[in-house]
Amino acid sequence: MxxxxxxxxxxxxxxxxxxxxxxxxxxxxxxxxxxxxxxxxxxxxxxxxxxxxxxxxxxxxxxxxxxxxxxxxxxxxxxxxxxxxxxxxxxxxxxxxxxxxxxxxxxxxxxxxxxxxxxxxxxxxxxxxxxxxxxxxxxxxxxxxxxxxxxxxxxxxxxxxxxxxxxxxxxxxxxxxxxxxxxxxxxxxxxxxxxxxxxxxxxxxxxxxxxxxxxxxxxxxxxxxxxxxxxxxxxxxxxxxxxxxxxxxxxxxxxxxxxxxxxxxxxxxxxxxxxxxxxxxxxxxxIEEIRATLPEMPDVKKARYTGELGLGDYEAGIIVGNKSMARFFDRCVELGGNVKAVANWLQGDIMKVVKDKDITFDDINFTPEDLNELAAIVDKGTISITAAKKVLAKMFETSDKPSKIVDELGLAQISDEGAIEAMVNAVLDQNPQSFEDYKNGKTRALGFLVGMVMKESKGKGNPQIINKMILERLEAYKNS
Amino acid sequence: MSLYEKTIHELSHMLKAKEVSSVEITESVLERIDAVEDKVGGYVTVSKESALEMAKAVDALIASGESLSDIAGIPVAVKDNICTKGIATTCSSKMLENFVPPYDAFVSNKLKENGGVIIGKTNMDEFAMGASTETSYFHLTKNPYDLTKVPGGSSGGSAAVVAADEAIFSLGSDTGGSIRQPASFCSVVGLKPTYGLVSRFGLVAFASSLDQIGPMTKDVTDCAIVMNAIAGHDKMDSTSANITLPDYKSALVDDVKGMKIGIPREYMGEGIAPDVKAIILNAAKKYEEMGAIVEEFSLPMTDYALSAYYIISSAEASSNLARFDGIKYGYRTKEFEDLTDIYAKSRTEGFGSEVKRRIMLGTYALSSGYYDAYYKKAQQVRTLVKQSFNDAFAKYDMILSPAYPNTAFEIGGKITDAVQMYLGDICTVSVNIAGLPGIVVPAGFDSNNMPVGVQLIGKAFDEMTLIRGAYAFEKNTDFHTIRPSL
Structure with missing residues (x-):
């Protein structure tokens, strides 16, 4: 039966x-x-x-x-x-x-x-x-x-x-x-x-x-x-x-x-x-006093993350599953941080350090404000993701603000279009063959040129702007 | 007059006037103990050395000009179910024969804080179960007025040592009359305070919802003095009342004019000895002469109160005494097979028959299938008893009654008949059931020259009226001055 x-x-x-x-x-x-x-x-x-x-x-x-x-x-x-x-x-x-x-x-x-x-x-x-x-x-x-x-x-x-x-x-x-x-x-x-x-x-x-x-x-x-x-x-x-x-x-x-x-x-x-x-x-x-001390329950929180905040089911689950991470994340969101970027940082690089050091998110020595600032600096294009990881590593060690660390390490990207244009012009002048290569379908030429400009800028040029600028010039030549 | 014969208030004056030292008083009482304790048997332990040390310490304080409480330097005997740090606390049981608590009861601590000199621990019925002190594992205590008779119980030792001048005052405990009945038998003043007025912390529990500690003294003034020392809120006892305390000495006023006193018919009916009845009626007459208004009334539920008392007290006792299991402290049987055997043999050998009787009675009353018929019903009766007292106190300031239907009985006279022994408690148990205060003061002697006390019952936390009523009676009579000859 x-x-x-x-x-x-x-x-x-x-x-x-x-x-x-x-x-x-x-x-x-x-x-x-x-x-x-x-x-x-x-x-x-x-x-x-x-x-x-x-x-x-x-x-x-x-x-x-x-x-x-x-x-x-x-x-x-x-x-x-x-x-x-x-x-x-x-x-x-x-x-x-x-x-x-x-x-x-x-x-x-x-x-x-x-x-x-x-x-x-x-x-x-x-x-x-x-x-x-x-x-x-x-x-x-x-x-x-x-x-x-x-x-x-x-x-x-x-x-x-x-x-x-x-x-x-x-x-x-x-x-x-x-x-x-x-x-x-x-x-x-x-x-x-x-x-x-x-x-x-x-x-x-x-x-x-x-x-x-x-x-x-x-x-x-x-x-x-x-x-x-x-x-x-x-x-x-x-x-x-x-x-x-x-x-x-x-x-x-x-x-x-x-x-x-x-x-x-x-x-x-x-x-x-x-x-x-x-x-x-x-x-x-x-009873009401006690009720007022109740935090948001895990199921309600997850629904908010996946709904209102647009996080994926998996990443929402990870954050909800770790109380101190969720607390840190909620504070970042409250302060108006970039939700997706902050969620990525928390579950990725920060989580790794927290695990390695066997601490909780309550113990790390930078604040939700600091993390929001880091995300904002990246969003503005002031630094690259690679540079941001260096900044984050430094944030675990000092109580300095991310902007200060960026200055100290000299990691700020050159995003000034005039300055970048000058470098782009110089590199293109030295590599006329690249225009022909690109026209002939060798798209690798783009990567080569971007790399040259980055080198010229000592790594601080904003890669997106450089990329965009060179691409425009190559396309213009190709279609001319 | 020897020092040991005096009261707290007399000795306190002498101490403050530096006419005498605490060591002298303590030595006087110790000599008295040496002289008569063989006959009386009121103590389980006499703590001579620590008493003299305490006395010396108080004398030093007096010499340094410190202002002290009224009980400072005064020898006090403590019932052996009240924990005293470093002094054996046996409950007169084989089970706790070697138990020395590492902590003080709230009241022991209060006595010490106030400079009281703890002179010893008094004999009692085993675990306070009894009305004659005959169930003590150790030895009998004799009534100082007639050594062939019991001192009452369970605080028989505490009553006898005060009557025999082996202590200036003592503390007893009262679960169903255990202060008031021996006070009546030994012609001392005994007060069972309102439930919750004196902390139970450190009182080895018999029936938690009924137990109260109270003073046993040579006169009413001393009773007020001791109440000032031991009453009060204790955060270690959840059932301790948090109220503003009066100065009990301010109730020592010889005036009962206009006071309304009721005598419950049910306490004066069949079974009460004619001599006792006559003495109680004389006391009533005395109050009328003093200007009080006295009348008879009916206090229903009295019969049921006795049954309810034995069910509730035994039920609580069966649980309270379960901790004495031979594992952690107290008596453990010498030979055993397994865990169940340790429990069964240690408890069989460690407890006396009266204690075992109550444990079995209580266990039965709480058993599944019987709970509603016994324990629950008894709690319902309890509510009705409280109600009947509330109704009475709407009309009367105090209730006057005997504390016991008889005077002290012969040693061995009732111990064989548990029911007879239980029936005697009819005048006292209702007071515990209702949580009220009751005081007993010497009121006369029967044809055999055995003492009789009159019981005054008051409203909850109205000890002031009881002390005033008792004080006025004492002022206008001289029964308390008639001491036993030993």
Whole structure:
């Protein structure tokens, strides 16, 4: 039988706040073991949580970017379970009143737009990390990650393939990075997802029984994990079996999943409202303040680049895909720069240096104004493209304006027609044979003459003007 | 009169007049502890050396002419569920027998800032669960008025050491009556402040939405003095109220003329001992003589409040006490097979039976399928209880009642019957459920010469009226002057 797969994702993203969600410990990846923890995040007796307001702000920002309704009075709940990486033996999360609900994210599948529903976004704290000894007989706990703020973004079961899930995840990642609430570095564990998969006969509108898969932590892993689970369920159904509602664990190394717990073994988390925290009250004014800080979303930006600005789909995609480049580009455009020229510079020579130096477009030491000026100088014909590349190289090193660099390096082109005409006359006088050659179809003569004039001008003559002037003379002779 | 017998305000005057030093006061109290602690058993830890160091430091400040708070240089005992940096904080449990917190509770810090001399940590019912201090893992605490009787609980140690003059004052905590009932049993003044008035940071949580720390003192003046030292906003406690604080000493006025006082019929009905009832009615009469208007009224929801209390407090406790799992600190079982085994054995061996009973009760109440019937229903009752108090306070400035239906009972007398023990809490739990302040002041003695306190309940954050009411009563009676003979 042919099956349609129905997929929903629960994505956990670590928020890039300076401090943790309920204490003032630093929120930073890669610190030495147990150097960013305190009595509060290690759950010592008598300590109390105090909510970091930035966490709420970031979650609301994500909610607005994903077109959600924002809850005006939210609360936090305790999710109770025992595990050594959870020092309080409960995780503070949100149960029935998440901060954000009913949103969506548009993704592009094979050139077509598809809308994926967002059920909810809630805030919660991360747990610590267990470190197992090499011999396997001892385990240790690193509490640095305890209390790192997370948002959990739950999608509707709107995805229909592993490919769609991957695109959804990529798009979601770029949105979260765009609004600067999360680094979304899957390799550092700052973006993780649980995957719900079910199958149903093509054409059916009823959902099949779903399984939940945990421990998926890479983009490619997501795709492989879903394909594996679709395959596993297909075999069971094709053999007349039924799918059990269960939680499975993805093993990325082995490329397979194993049963973690059955429905009967599911935890009873005994959620109840966290009595140590007050309700989260969100005012309309606050929401509007946060909304005002939202940048243009990637899809809207790309549409503007390809529409209004007339960039090609490919180059628009490249700029949108690099946040700091897009920021630089937008500023150039705002200042009235030559859109196409600036786009070319950014994706070409500048991108190369940025990559080589392993920096971002925020770190380069010339401004969008400077780049616009460089493009304008080229447009005016003051310097050639070749010279402009020299100027650009210099711009990376000094904070001098391009015009100053042009002067200093003596790169200005001679565009004065009188001066050029004199040189052209001199060269033509010395090479009368060229007129005959050109008339006889040897068009190479043109290139030769232009080269001679360029040499005469010590490379500063404007090649376009020289070219045009010589061509006119040769054509005139040819037609005479 | 020995120094240890005096009140905060008496000693504070003497200190300021340089008639006595803090070291002398502290030594006097330490000698008293040496003399009677064997009989009373109010302490888990006596921190003699650090107390004398604190006393010396205060004396140095006094010598340098520094102006000091009223509690500066005064020995204070702290209930053993309030974290004290560097001093064991056990909650009278095997689970935390060796737990020394690396931080101070907000109130411990406040005591230190104000120059208080922390002299020791007091015995209590394990994790504050109990009404007799008999569930302590360590030892019994005896009632200084009759050593065969309990001091009440859970702040039994804090009440007993003040009654026995083993501390000038103490701090207790009150989740369902744990300051007020032992205050009544031991003839001291005990105030459970409005929820949110005193920070809970560093108080090892029993039931987070009910717990409050409060003073236990020899008289009402001392109560006001301690409130001035420990009340106030704490940004480390999200449930701490950010309000402008009054000077509680300004409420020490002997005048209740025109004050309207209600006595809830439900607190005076069946089950209340005749002697207790008579003493409470006498107190009411006293208020009338002083010019207050006293009348009986009905406070509905009282019966339900008790059930709601046990569900909510146990549910929160089941979660709050889950962190004691044998992994990070506290007791860990010696032998185990695997992780589940560490959890099960450490908790089985580390907790006493009353604590385990409440954890099981609370876990059950929160379980899926039972949540709506128990926890949710209890929260609905809570709303109704608050409403019934609001209605009462539309008519009355204060509510007057017993703190407990009986006087102190025999050691071992009730500990075997949990339900009997729970039913006694009927007069106190509603106050916690509604988050209101309640004060208990000595109001008499029964036919066996055991003390009885009268409870005054006030509007939220209206401690001023309670202190005024209690102060006027104390001024016009002499029950607080009758001390136990040890």
């Amino acid at each position: 042919n099956y349609e797969s129905v997929i929903g994702l629960e994505v956990h993203a670590e928020l890039a706040t300076n401090t943790k969600i309920y204490c003032s410990c630093r929120n930073e990846f890669g610190l030495d073991v147990n150097t960013s923890c305190c009595p509060i995040c290690t759950g010592m007796p008598g300590t109390l949580p105090v909510l970091n307001k930035k966490v709420v702000e970031y979650a609301i920002k994500a909610g607005l970017a994903l077109n959600c309704s924002i809850t005006r009075e939210g609360k936090q709940d305790r999710k109770n379970y025992f595990y050594p990486d959870l020092p309080k033996a409960y995780q503070i999360s949100q149960f029935d009143l998440p901060l954000c609900t009913d949103g969506y994210l548009d993704i592009e599948v094979n050139g077509e737009k598809k809308r994926i529903g967002i059920t909810r976004i809630h805030i919660e704290e991360d747990a610590g990390k267990l470190i197992h000894s090499v011999m396997g007989d001892e385990s240790y706990v690193d509490f640095n990650r305890c209390g790192v703020p997370l948002i959990e973004i739950v999608s509707e079961p709107d995805l229909r393939s592993a490919e769609e899930a991957k695109i959804y995840l990529e798009t979601l990642k770029s949105v979260l990075q765009y609004i600067e609430v999360s680094d979304c570095k899957m390799e550092e564990g700052s973006l993780r997802c649980d995957i719900n998969v079910s199958l149903r006969p093509v054409g059916s509108d009823k959902f099949g029984t779903r399984t939940e898969m945990k421990n998926v932590s890479t983009l490619s892993g997501t795709q492989r994990a879903i394909d594996y689970e679709i395959g596993r369920q297909t075999v069971i159904l094709d053999n007349g079996g039924t799918i059990d509602q269960e939680t499975r664990r993805w093993d990325d190394g082995k490329g397979e999943n194993v049963l973690l717990r059955s429905k009967e073994e599911a935890h009873d988390y005994r959620y109840f409202p966290e009595p140590d925290l007050m309700p989260i009250v969100v005012s309309d004014e606050w």
